Amino acid sequence: MTYPIFYPVGDSAISAQFGNTISVETNKKIRTILQSFSTNPVLGIVELVPTYCALLIQYDPILHSYEDMCHIIKERSIIGDDMNSNGIVRIVEIPTVYGGEYGPDLEFVASHSNLSIEEVIAIHSSTDYLVYMLGFIPGFTYLGGMDQRIATPRLSSPRTHIAAGSVGIAGNQTGIYPSESPGGWQIIGRTPLVMYDGNKEDPTLVRAGDYVRYVPISEDGFLHMFNHLEQYEPIVHHCKEEEVRHCELQ
Amino acid sequence: MNFNKVAVHVKSPGFFTTIQDKGRIGFQEFGMPVAGAMDQDSYAVGQALVGNDTYLGALECTLLPPTLEVESHCIVAFTGADMNPTINGMPVPLYIPFLCRPGDEISGAYVTEGMRMYISFRGGIDVPIINDSVSTHTKARIGGYEGRHLMAGDTFYIHSNFENLAERETFVLEKGDGLSNTAIEPYTVDDFRHPIRIVLGPQHEAFTDTGIQTFAQEYYEITPQCDRMGIRLSGPVIEHVETADIISDGAVFGSIQVPADGQPIVLMADRQTTGGYTKIGTVISPDLPRLSQIPIGHALRFKIITVEEAQEQYRSYRKRLDKILQVAKGQSGYVFIV
Numbered sequence: 001m002t003y004p005i006f007y008p009v010g011d012s013a014i015s016a017q018f019g020n021t022i023s024v025e026t027n028k029k030i031r032t033i034l035q036s037f038s039t040n041p042v043l044g045i046v047e048l049v050p051t052y053c054a055l056l057i058q059y060d061p062i063l064h065s066y067e068d069m070c071h072i073i074k075e076r077s078i079i080g081d082d083m084n085s086n087g088i089v090r091i092v093e094i095p096t097v098y099g100g101e102y103g104p105d106l107e108f109v110a111s112h113s114n115l116s117i118e119e120v121i122a123i124h125s126s127t128d129y130l131v132y133m134l135g136f137i138p139g140f141t142y143l144g145g146m147d148q149r150i151a152t153p154r155l156s157s158p159r160t161h162i163a164a165g166s167v168g169i170a171g172n173q174t175g176i177y178p179s180e181s182p183g184g185w186q187i188i189g190r191t192p193l194v195m196y197d198g199n200k201e202d203p204t205l206v207r208a209g210d211y212v213r214y215v216p217i218s219e220d221g222f223l224h225m226f227n228h229l230e231q232y233e234p235i236v237h238h239c240k241e242e243e244v245r246h247c248e249l250q
Numbered sequence: 251m252n253f254n255k256v257a258v259h260v261k262s263p264g265f266f267t268t269i270q271d272k273g274r275i276g277f278q279e280f281g282m283p284v285a286g287a288m289d290q291d292s293y294a295v296g297q298a299l300v301g302n303d304t305y306l307g308a309l310e311c312t313l314l315p316p317t318l319e320v321e322s323h324c325i326v327a328f329t330g331a332d333m334n335p336t337i338n339g340m341p342v343p344l345y346i347p348f349l350c351r352p353g354d355e356i357s358g359a360y361v362t363e364g365m366r367m368y369i370s371f372r373g374g375i376d377v378p379i380i381n382d383s384v385s386t387h388t389k390a391r392i393g394g395y396e397g398r399h400l401m402a403g404d405t406f407y408i409h410s411n412f413e414n415l416a417e418r419e420t421f422v423l424e425k426g427d428g429l430s431n432t433a434i435e436p437y438t439v440d441d442f443r444h445p446i447r448i449v450l451g452p453q454h455e456a457f458t459d460t461g462i463q464t465f466a467q468e469y470y471e472i473t474p475q476c477d478r479m480g481i482r483l484s485g486p487v488i489e490h491v492e493t494a495d496i497i498s499d500g501a502v503f504g505s506i507q508v509p510a511d512g513q514p515i516v517l518m519a520d521r522q523t524t525g526g527y528t529k530i531g532t533v534i535s536p537d538l539p540r541l542s543q544i545p546i547g548h549a550l551r552f553k554i555i556t557v558e559e560a561q562e563q564y565r566s567y568r569k570r571l572d573k574i575l576q577v578a579k580g581q582s583g584y585v586f587i588v
Contacts, residue, residue: 007452010532011560013502015452022497049278049500051524054452056500061561062568134281135498135524137390142498178281179390196280198380198392204280 003029004055004077006070012046013058014069018077022052022144027132028087029077030055031209036076050208051133052142089244091128091211093235094176096167097222098124098189105186109152109169121216123147124188127247128211129174139178139196139204143212146174147247158184165191167214176212178204189214192226193234205234211244213237255376255407257321260400261355264316268386268478269375269394269406270368270519272305277381278523284503285385285393288478288519288542289366291571292330295434296370298575299327299347301582306374306409307384309400311367315358316400318369320350323415324408325372325585331364331543340588342423345431345578347372347585349420364543373409387520389479420587429586433577442544445553448506448531449560453496456528457508461489462554465530469549470514476546478520485549487512488530498526504533504541506552518542534560536567 004016016033019026030050037048044063049056059069098121099106110117129143136142151172159182162168166177168185177183178195191214197203206212215235217225225232270293273286287293287310297305309316315333327347328335335342335358342348344367350356356369377384377395386394395406423429454462470485494510501507505517507527516533517525519542531554533541544550555563 008449008532008557008560009452009500009502009529010449010504011534011536011557011564013532015499017452017499020497047276047278049523051499052497054499056502058502061564065561066557133498133524134279136281136522138277138280138282138392140281196282198282203277203282203381208279 004073006073008066009056011061013056014066014073015054015056016073016077017054019053022132024130024144026053027130027209033073033076034208036079042072051135087241088238089209089211089241090207091213091237091239091244092206093213093215093237094167094191094193094205095217095221095225096125096189096191096214097217097219100219102190102219102222103167103188105152105155105168106188109150109186109188112152113150115149120150120188123150123247124169124174125214125216126245128213128245131206131208131210131212133208134204134206137179137181138198141175141195141206141212143173143175145247146172148172152186154184155186158182159187162187163190165193165195167191190222192222192229193232194229213245254410256324256371256373256410258324258371258406258408259319259321260402260404260406261317261319263400263402263404264311265314266312267316267400268310268388268398269307269377270310270385271307271374271383273385273519274381274383274393278500281523282381283387283390283520283522285387285478286383286519287368287385289330289368289539291539292366292543293368293370294571295345295574295578296327296329296368298578299329299345299582300325300370300372301347301579302370302372302374306371307377307394308371308375309369311358311369312365314360315367315369317355317357319353319355322352322410324350325415326350326356327370328358328367329370330367331361333358333361333367335367335369337588340423340425342586342588343430345434346429347582348423349415349418349585349587351416351587365545366543371408376407376409389520418585420585423586423588431581433581434574441540442548442550444540445551446537446541447534447553447555447560447563449534449557450531450554451529452499453528454530456491456493456496457530458489458491461491461512462530464488465514466552466554469551471549472544472546474546478518480518480521481516481541483514483516483550485513488514490528494528495526496528498524501525501529502532504535504538505529506531506533516541534563536563
């Protein structure tokens with residue numbers, strides 16, 4: 001099958017599918033096209049929603065027919081293939097305090113994995129996680145690439161209240177709760193950063209295609225940052241793809 | 251005293267009343283659901299009737315409207331489903347702008363037709379703007395009045411345009427006048443009987459031919475499990491080829507997802523940005539306002555059309571709607587009083 005494959009999503013949207021498995025390559029293709037639309041916008045494109053294998057584009061059917069849209073996306077994906085070679089990626093640091101009241105399930109994850117707490121922290125914070133997409137709730141990141149050694153099933157009974165910024169593990173996934181919510185993930189730590197700010201044009205620190213790097217901090221470090229957030233400038237590394245740290249056991 | 255704003259006190263909240271506008275457009279990439287008025291047409295006509303040049307916060311009332319007391323002069327209009335609106339107990343027609351005076355009470359009764367009525371205010375409702383919108387998303391507790399539906403005892407404010415509304419020229423509505431706006435036609439039960447038009451995709455290939463046929467030919471009833479997130483339908487099982495699960499992808503207002511039980515769910519204004527179930531098709535945007543007004547218990551039918559037909563329908567629908575909005579805008583100059 002040659003990708004992209006197009007499907008209509010009603011009269012005002014189109015879905016372009018770039019693969020049928022969750023993979024770094026597929027995500028890269030989608031990211032490149034997304035970038036191409038942001039640097040070189042097309043009038044009448046209202047909204048772009050990147051997901052694991054597909055890009056959904058909402059558009060104004062008065063300006064573009066479905067067929068036009070297929071052509072536009074196809075063109076962009078060909079150009080994308082050419083310029084994709086020297087890929088620079090963004091790695092966003094997420095300072096995280098592990099364990100204690102901030103990560104009540106860290107001990108359980110450690111015992112479930114037959115590791116020490118220090119080893120869990122070291123494994124969790126030594127991998128850069130690809131942000132495949134955002135969804136579910138505003139600012140929630142679907143991350144890929146967690147080390148299988150710390151994979152832990154969800155809580156048998158979800159908590160009714162999880163603090164904003166909580167970092168959790170569910171199966172072989174890891175992620176951050178951007179806002180206070182109920183949830184069943186094993187909570188191992190917390191970041192003081194605001195993951196979604198509705199007053200900003202770019203409301204999230206991370207976007208689909210970025211990498212997330214958890215950086216362990218102390219409780220004092222957390223509290224200081226939490227209380228002086230306006231002074232904190234998020235640390236973002238622009239690196240070559242080879243510099244991304246992958247886990248040992250995927 | 252706040253001289254720039256008009257206070258509105260909520261005496262009774264109605265069944266489920268939220269502040270809505272066009273929704274948060276352009277932030278789905280970050281996982282932000284769109285929200286916004288379920289019946290965008292009725293909402294937009296309401297905005298035009300009160301003379302708002304941009305789309306501002308209005309009340310979306312579900313089944314039963316609130317009872318409100320306004321503290322100063324303001325201009326209101328009722329659009330959408332008929333909830334027999336009243337001002338100081340006097341029945342007033344939908345689709346006509348009215349001037350309320352200090353102490354006036356706005357109320358109404360259980361809906362006679364449809365699901366949702368909009369109460370628009372000249373100047374719009376003043377609540378914090380989040381991602382360019384004041385729309386309420388109650389499940390995410392974002393936007394509107396503290397992220398929730400209105401409750402008795404709440405007070406919200408309307409932006410004033412610094413007009414002297416007290417001395418504005420108005421037309422008096424006398425009891426039994428039988429005033430109605432014939433230029434803008436509200437919903438009738440008849441509208442609910444027409445099939446809902448859909449375009450197949452993006453995952454129609456996940457269904458058997460029999461499944462697609464069932465979907466296109468049978469009646470599906472709107473169950474009580476219907477809210478701003480989605481409308482759950484009940485009817486003959488739509489057969490999958492194999493699985494109902496997909497790698498999560500984007501969804502739109504009108505996406506029809508079919509989980510493993512074969513019962514379709516139409517995703518509506520408050521839907522999450524992505525979903526993990528097969529989507530057999532998408533309701534065309536001209537039919538969404540009508541769909542959002544179909545009452546619980548009604549059975550509806552889907553009609554499959556091509557994307558080319560759908561876009562043709564969309565273009566003529568836009569023309570029709572723009573004309574109505576223009577008429578409504580013109581009528582915003584003719585304000586009535588009870």
